[in-house]
Amino acid sequence: MYEEEEYYNQPQEYDDSDLELLENEVVPTLQEFTKTYWDSVNQALWNKADFDKRALKIYFNKYSVPIPILTDAINLDGLPEDHFLNRYTKYSGSRSDAYPEYNLLSGLMILSCCANKDVKLMLAQGTIRPNLWVFLLGDSTVARKSTATKFAIDIINELNIIDLAPKSGSIQGVQEQLSEKESRVFQYIDEASGIISSLNKRGEDGYREFLCDLYSNSSGKRRLAKGKDKQSEFEWKDAYFPAMWSTVPSSLFDRATPNDVDGGLLYRFIITNPGGLKDPMGFKMYTEDIDEDKAVIMTHVKRVQEYCKVPQIFTIDPEALSYINRLQMEYIKISNRRNETLFNIVTSRLIERIFKISMLLEIGRFKPNNHITLETTKQAAIIANMFLKDSYEICLNIMTRSKNSDLDKVRETIKMVHRIGRSELINKTRLTRRILDELISTLIEAELIKEVNDNSNRNKLYYEWC
Numbered sequence: 001m002y003e004e005e006e007y008y009n010q011p012q013e014y015d016d017s018d019l020e021l022l023e024n025e026v027v028p029t030l031q032e033f034t035k036t037y038w039d040s041v042n043q044a045l046w047n048k049a050d051f052d053k054r055a056l057k058i059y060f061n062k063y064s065v066p067i068p069i070l071t072d073a074i075n076l077d078g079l080p081e082d083h084f085l086n087r088y089t090k091y092s093g094s095r096s097d098a099y100p101e102y103n104l105l106s107g108l109m110i111l112s113c114c115a116n117k118d119v120k121l122m123l124a125q126g127t128i129r130p131n132l133w134v135f136l137l138g139d140s141t142v143a144r145k146s147t148a149t150k151f152a153i154d155i156i157n158e159l160n161i162i163d164l165a166p167k168s169g170s171i172q173g174v175q176e177q178l179s180e181k182e183s184r185v186f187q188y189i190d191e192a193s194g195i196i197s198s199l200n201k202r203g204e205d206g207y208r209e210f211l212c213d214l215y216s217n218s219s220g221k222r223r224l225a226k227g228k229d230k231q232s233e234f235e236w237k238d239a240y241f242p243a244m245w246s247t248v249p250s251s252l253f254d255r256a257t258p259n260d261v262d263g264g265l266l267y268r269f270i271i272t273n274p275g276g277l278k279d280p281m282g283f284k285m286y287t288e289d290i291d292e293d294k295a296v297i298m299t300h301v302k303r304v305q306e307y308c309k310v311p312q313i314f315t316i317d318p319e320a321l322s323y324i325n326r327l328q329m330e331y332i333k334i335s336n337r338r339n340e341t342l343f344n345i346v347t348s349r350l351i352e353r354i355f356k357i358s359m360l361l362e363i364g365r366f367k368p369n370n371h372i373t374l375e376t377t378k379q380a381a382i383i384a385n386m387f388l389k390d391s392y393e394i395c396l397n398i399m400t401r402s403k404n405s406d407l408d409k410v411r412e413t414i415k416m417v418h419r420i421g422r423s424e425l426i427n428k429t430r431l432t433r434r435i436l437d438e439l440i441s442t443l444i445e446a447e448l449i450k451e452v453n454d455n456s457n458r459n460k461l462y463y464e465w466c
Contacts, residue, residue, distance in 0.1 A: 074089075074100045074101065074104060074386065075382055075386075076089070076104075076379070076383075077379075078375055078376070078378060078379030078382070079361065079379060080365070080366070082365075082366040083361070083364055083365055083366070084107065084110075084111065084297075084300050084301070084304065084364035084365075085104065085107045085108070085111075085361070085364055087296060087297055087300060088103070088106075088107035088110065088297055089103045089104055089107055090293075091151075091293045091294065091296075091297055092106065092107070092148060092151045092152075094290075094293070095151065095290065096144050096147045096148065096151075096281060097144060097279065097280055097281035098143070098144035098145070098147050098148035099138065099143060099144070099148070099272075099274035100274075101136075101272040101274045101386070101387075102136055102138075102143075102144070102145060102148035102149070102272070102274075103148055103151075104383070105134045105136065105244075105270060105272060106148055106149055106151065106152035106244075107152070108132055108134070108357065108360055108383075109132060109134060109152055109242060109244050110152050110155055110156060110161070110301060111130070111304060111360040111363060111364050112130055112131055112132040112242040112356075112360060113156055113161045113162045113186050113242055114161055114162075114301065114304045114305050114308050114363070115129070115130045115131070115240070115308050115359070115360070115363065116184050116240050116308060117129055117183060117184065117217060117238040117239070117240040118308075118310075118311035118312065119308050119311070119312045119314075119359065119363070119370075120312075120313060120314065121313075121314040121316065121355055121359060121372070122313065122314075123355075127217070128352060128355045128356060128359070129217050129238075129240060129356075130356045130357075130359040130360050130363075131215065131217070131240050131241055131242045131356070132242055132243075132270065132353075132356060132357075132360070133215060133242070133243045133244075133245075133268050133269045133270065134243070134244050134245075134269060134270045134271075134272070135192070135244075135245045135246065135266070135269040135270070135271045135272070136148075136149065136244070136245070136246035136272055137246070137247065137248070137249045137252065137271065137272065137273040137390075137394065138246075138248065138249075138273065138274060139248055139249075140248055143274070145190075145246045146190055146246075149188070149190065149244065149246065152244075153188060155297065155298065155301060156186070158298070159298065159301055159302065159305065161186075161301070161305060162184060162185070162186040162242075163177065163181045163184075163185055163186065164185070164186055164187070164188055165177055165185045165186065165187040165188075165241075167188075167189055171206070171207045171210055172222075172234075174187070174210075174214075175220070175222050175234045175236070176234050178214075178234070178236035178239055178241075179233075179234035179235055179236055183219075183236040183237050183238060183239045183240060184239075184240040184241075185239075185240075185241060186241075186242050186243070186244075187241065187242070187243040187244070187245075188243075188244050188245075189243075189244075189245045189246070190246055191246070191247055191251075192245035192246060192247040192251075192252070193247045193248075193251035193252065193254075193255050195245070196247075196251075196252065196255040196256055196260065197255045199259075199260065199265070200255065200256075200257050200259065200260070208259070208260070208263050208265050209263070211243075211265060212263070212264050212265060212268065213239075214239045214241040215241065215243075215268045217238050217239055217240065217241075218238075218239055219236060219237040219238055219239065220235070220236055220239075221233065221234065221235040221236075222234045222235075243269075245269070249273060249394075252394070252398075253397060253398060253401060256398045257398070257402060258398065258399055258402045260398065261342075261395045261398055261399055266391075266394070266395055266398070267345055267346060267349050267391075267395070268349065269391070270353065270384075270387045270391065271387060271390050271391040271394050271395075272387050272390050273390045273393070273394060274390075300366070303366075303368065304363055304364065304368055307363060307368040308363065308368075312363070312370040313370065314359055314362070314370045314371070314372060315370065315371050315372070316358075316371070316372040316377075317371070317372065317373050317374050317377075319374040320358075320372050320373060320374040320376070320377040323374055323377055323378065323381075324351060324354060324355070324377060324381075327351070327354075327381060328351045331347045331348075331350060331351070334347070335347055335348075342392070342395060342396060342399065343392065346388065346391055346392045346395060347388070350384050350385070350388065353384045354377065354380045354381050354384045355380075357380035357383050357384055358372045358376050358377050358380040359372065361376045361379060361380055362376055406429070406431055406435060406439060407439050407442060407443070409429050409431075410425070410429055410431070410436065410439045410440070410443065411443060411448060411449075413425060413428050413429055414443075414449055414463050414464075414465050415465050418464065418465045419452070419462050419463070419464045419465070420462065420463055421460060421461070421462050421463075422436075422461055422462075422463070425463060440463065447466055448465070448466055449463050449464060449465055449466060450463075450464050450466055451463060451464075452464045
C-alpha cells in the first residue's frame with residue numbers, strides 16, 4: 001500500500017534554479033500524506049457490516065496510494081500589515097472562534113466580489129479573471145461557518161458590492177439574473193446540500209455543466225417562451241460568477257456523486273474542511289472598538305471597489321511568471337510519478353488558482369494595483385497550497401464511497417443469483433463497463449467470484465460466486 005515511499009526517497013536531479021525553488025519554497029511544504037489517514041479510511045470502511053475485508057484491502061492496494069501533499073498553516077507573512085486580508089482576518093478573528101480558514105477564504109471572497117469581468121490577466125493560453133469558488137465544510141455550530149461568512153456577507157450587502165444569485169439555484173433564475181445584472185452575480189449558498197441534490201436529479205446534468213462554464217467566464221443566450229405569443233431572451237457575456245457554498249461534510253458525502261467530481265464541479269472549488277480542537281471564545285460585550293475596526297475594513301473595501309470600476313489589465317513580473325512555470329513543472333513531475341487521474345486534475349487547477357489569488361492580493365493592498373510581483377505570487381502559492389490537501393481528500397472520499405458502494409452492489413448481485421452473465425450484471429447494477437471491470441477484477445483477486453465460460457452456450461462468460 002505504501003510502495004511509493006521508497007521511490008520518493010530516491011535522489012532526484014535538478015538544475016540550480018530548480019534546487020533553489022525546491023529548497024526554499026516547495027520542499028518545506030511537501031510532505032508524505034500520512035498513513036494515519038489511510039488507516040482511518042480503511043477502518044471506517046471495514047467496520048461496515050457484512051463487507052468482505054479481503055475485497056476492500058485489494059481494492060485499496062490497487063487504486064489508492066499515499067500522496068506527497070502540499071500543506072501549511074495559515075500564513076500571510078508575505079503581506080504587509082495594512083493589506084486587506086490581514087485587516088479582515090484580524091477583525092473577523094476577534095469577533096468569533098470560527099476556524100481561521102473560513103475567515104481567510106471569506107476575505108478573499110470579498111475581494112473577488114469587488115472585481116468584475118474587466119479585471120483580467122491576459123495570457124497566451126487564455127484570459128484569467130479573479131472569480132473564486134470556495135466551499136466551506138465543517139460540523140454544525142462548532143465550526144462557526146455561518147458566523148464567519150455572515151461578517152463577509154454583511155459587508156458585501158452593506159456596500160452593495162454585487163447582487164446575490166437566487167439560493168434556489170435554478171438554472172433559469174441564474175441566467176435571468178446574469179442577463180439583468182451585467183453578467184455579474186455572486187452565488188452564496190449557506191446550506192449547499194440542496195443544490196448538490198438537485199444537480200444529481202435525472203436530467204440536471206446540464207446545470208452542472210452550465211455552472212462550470214460560468215466559472216470559466218462563458219457567454220450565452222437563452223430564449224424562453226412566455227405564454228403563446230411572448231418570448232423572453234436572456235443573454236450574458238463573459239460572465240463573472242464568484243461563489244461560496246457551505247455545508248456539513250456528512251451532507252456533502254450523502255448527496256455528492258462521482259459526477260460532481262468527474263464532471264469538474266468540485267475541482268473548481270477551493271475546499272476547506274478544518275478539524276481539530278480549537279479554544280472557544282468566551283462571550284464579551286460589543287464595544288466601540290469593533291465599530292472602529294469595521295469602519296477601517298469598510299473604507300478599505302470601498303477603495304478596492306472604486307479601483308475595480310475602471311478596467312484593470314494585469315501585468316506580471318517575468319520572475320513571477322518563471323516561478324509559476326517552475327512550480328507547474330514540479331506538480332507535473334509529481335503527477336506523472338503517481339499516474340493518478342484524480343490527483344492530476346486537482347493539482348492542474350492549482351496554477352490557475354494561484355493566478356487568481358495573486359490578482360486578488362494585488363487589489364487588496366492599501367493602494368490597489370494591477371501588477372503581480374514575485375513576492376505576491378509566492379504568497380498566493382502558499383494560500384493555494386493550504387487547501388490542496390482538503391480538496392484532494394474530499395474528492396477522493398466521494399469517489400471512494402461511491403466505489404465502495406458499487407463494489408458492494410456487484411458482490412451482492414452475484415451472491416444472490418450465484419451465477420450471472422456479464423450483460424445481465426451490467427443491466428442489474430447500471431454500472432459502466434469500465435467501472436464494472438475494475439470491480440470484477442477486485443472480487444476475482446479476493447477469490448470471492450470466478451469467471452466461468454459456458455461451452456454449451458457459445459462459450460458465454462459468466463461470473464460465479466465462490
